[in-house]
Amino acid sequence: MERESPTHLVIMISGRGSNMMAILKAIQTGIIRNVVPEIVISSKANAGGLEYAKQFGIPTVVFQNPELREWAYDSQIANLLDDLGLKGSSSLICLAGYMRILSKQFVDKYNMRIVNVHPSLLPSFPGLNAQKQAIEYGVKVSGCTVHLVDAGIDTGRILMQKAVRVYINDTPETLSERILKWEHIIYPKTINSYLNANLKTKMHRPV
Amino acid sequence: MERESPTHLVIMISGRGSNMMAILKAIQTGIIRNVVPEIVISSKANAGGLEYAKQFGIPTVVFQNPELREWAYDSQIANLLDDLGLKGSSSLICLAGYMRILSKQFVDKYNMRIVNVHPSLLPSFPGLNAQKQAIEYGVKVSGCTVHLVDAGIDTGRILMQKAVRVYINDTPETLSERILKWEHIIYPKTINSYLNANLKTKMHRPV
Numbered sequence: 001m002e003r004e005s006p007t008h009l010v011i012m013i014s015g016r017g018s019n020m021m022a023i024l025k026a027i028q029t030g031i032i033r034n035v036v037p038e039i040v041i042s043s044k045a046n047a048g049g050l051e052y053a054k055q056f057g058i059p060t061v062v063f064q065n066p067e068l069r070e071w072a073y074d075s076q077i078a079n080l081l082d083d084l085g086l087k088g089s090s091s092l093i094c095l096a097g098y099m100r101i102l103s104k105q106f107v108d109k110y111n112m113r114i115v116n117v118h119p120s121l122l123p124s125f126p127g128l129n130a131q132k133q134a135i136e137y138g139v140k141v142s143g144c145t146v147h148l149v150d151a152g153i154d155t156g157r158i159l160m161q162k163a164v165r166v167y168i169n170d171t172p173e174t175l176s177e178r179i180l181k182w183e184h185i186i187y188p189k190t191i192n193s194y195l196n197a198n199l200k201t202k203m204h205r206p207v
Numbered sequence: 208m209e210r211e212s213p214t215h216l217v218i219m220i221s222g223r224g225s226n227m228m229a230i231l232k233a234i235q236t237g238i239i240r241n242v243v244p245e246i247v248i249s250s251k252a253n254a255g256g257l258e259y260a261k262q263f264g265i266p267t268v269v270f271q272n273p274e275l276r277e278w279a280y281d282s283q284i285a286n287l288l289d290d291l292g293l294k295g296s297s298s299l300i301c302l303a304g305y306m307r308i309l310s311k312q313f314v315d316k317y318n319m320r321i322v323n324v325h326p327s328l329l330p331s332f333p334g335l336n337a338q339k340q341a342i343e344y345g346v347k348v349s350g351c352t353v354h355l356v357d358a359g360i361d362t363g364r365i366l367m368q369k370a371v372r373v374y375i376n377d378t379p380e381t382l383s384e385r386i387l388k389w390e391h392i393i394y395p396k397t398i399n400s401y402l403n404a405n406l407k408t409k410m411h412r413p414v
Binding site (some may be wrong): 124138157160163164 | 362
């Protein structure tokens with residue numbers, strides 16, 4: 001079921017990019033097969049992940065124009081990807097702590113080709129500070145979700161989820177840490193399954 | 208930490224009452240300690256669980272007045288419990304597939320003394336057909352939640368949750384069955400913990 005030509009990976013970050021690191025390591029170790037990381041795009045010039053991407057030899061681009069909204073901002077990225085010859089059909093855009101909401105135009109252009117990992121069991125606790133939301137609600141189980149990105153806030157099709165216990169003395173920080181470990185495991189595995197496996201038969205398997 | 212006098216258990220059903228059976232078995236086997244099942248109340252005359260309750264030697268009462276709404280209906284139950292000398296402070300009302308929504312007056316009268324089990328990981332998929340909602344949303348993890356009942360729909364304080372996998376070929380029926388097995392395990396255990404353990408230190412423990 002391997003594709004002949006590799007998928008071009010675009011990784012979008014805003015901070016330290018720990019999920020970006022997990023993806024890049026998974027490519028090195030063969031957990032993600034048949035992909036080439038092409039570029040790392042950051043919405044912040046001081047994103048810690050940029051340095052790590054450079055060490056990995058991956059080109060980085062920063063678009064720090066917080067004054068630009070929606071497609072006015074996103075068209076910069078789309079134009080860059082066009083210039084690099086990266087089409088949605090042969091690419092995958094992986095959001096890794098990317099803190100901007102993507103415009104409908106961008107999501108439509110890369111329909112089914114944008115993935116994200118979110119630190120809750122969606123549809124519970126979409127949006128910002130999901131772990132804090134979970135603690136404040138008082139759930140005993142939370143987790144993480146890998147999903148396709150659509151024009152809503154964390155509403156796209158779910159590809160994989162992992163449940164994580166919440167303990168009574170958890171803080172948003174301790175819960176975030178416990179969930180993040182699993183994000184780093186299921187996000188790369190799910191990217192590989194999404195690209196290289198028969199989705200219908202494979203995506204339900206436990207990771 | 209055992210209470211000296213046993214807690215009086217009121218179980219409310221509308222159908223086969225499989226969670227009622229799980230509770231009664233757990234009392235027999237000592238999983239729930241220091242309680243006396245006092246009465247089973249059904250909102251349906253043909254509820255299958257009524258027969259089982261009788262076999263267990265527990266009095267049953269049916270209030271089948273679907274035309275009565277809110278407190279007009281619930282006051283019948285409150286009056287019965289008053290007549291039986293069952294106060295909120297020394298009783299626990301366990302909903303077990305009870306299909307009516309409790310009025311604010313009833314919930315206030317038995318504040319913190321009504322528990323329910325719901326077949327999803329709340330706050331995802333409250334209300335009816337939670338398993339069908341989960342399948343249609345496409346989650347990969349669902350589960351069940353034991354919670355206190357407040358005036359909202361499945362919004363009360365969560366006492367315990369158990370995550371259950373959802374497989375790609377699941378139907379609402381196969382998922383319901385998988386979740387129900389865990390309802391039968393965590394609901395009795397949580398009732399016991401709620402009544403007999405130090406909630407703050409024990410309720411977070413895995414079941």
